[in-house]
Amino acid sequence: MENKWYTISVYSENNVGLLNRISGIFLKRHINIESLNVSKSEIENVSKFTIVVFTTEDWTRKIVAQIEKQIEVIKAFYHTDEETIFQESALFKIKSALLFDEPQIQNAIKESNSKIVTVHREFFVLAKTGRRHEIDEMHDRLEPFGIMQFVRSGRIAVTKAEMRITELLENFQPNN
Missing domain, CATH: 3.30.70.260 (ACT domain)
Incomplete structure (x- = not known):
């Protein structure tokens, strides 16, 4: 098997x-x-x-x-x-300056249907819901910019x- x-x-x-x-x-x-x-x-x-x-x-x-x-x-x-039918959720914490300085991050947010949960002076938090591979893809896109914190839910x-x-x-x- x-x-x-x-x-x-x-x-x-x-x-x-x-x-x-x-x-x-x-x-x-x-x-x-x-x-x-x-x-x-x-x-x-x-x-x-x-x-x-x-x-x-x-x-x-x-x-x-x-x-x-x-x-x-x-x-x-x-x-x-x-x-x-299944989903997972993830939160990404990223430096705030990158939101304004890196168009690739703005594109990643838009293209992945992610949602900005909160914005602070030092950081912002993205929420992404989807299949495991969709969250993995978002992680891979954001990783080069530096992810301050990352957490994923169970299915x-x-x-x-x-x-x-x-x-x-x-x-x-x-x-x-």
Whole structure:
């Protein structure tokens, strides 16, 4: 089997220590977590982990099965990139003088649909949302000018196909 990008979605109760146990599942198998995001889900009191890995489907299936064995986990799924709609976000902090002195930076902002979040005397901050490669391209364009700080979010994703998770979770209310 060939390695591919997989997005694993984990719906769980929000309990201390779960992230540590989930990351341990990947550690035991020597599989790197490429991206991780945790947020509330569409169901009250239920969290959603979005984990991105580059591995085989067989390993992904085994990991999802292990994750589902965790007591707090309600359900876990995995999907390929073709089955999901996904984005990442990034912030770039750059010296303010460059905004006015370098037309290439102005062009990069315009062409990449980036947004200036704030401008200060010493620096300005750009926000870029898109696919990983789009953020990487923006980083590559800005790097020669000097990036003061850079941060990227984990992937956020929804599936293209209907997921019955909402129906499954409607019956799950941990505070009932």
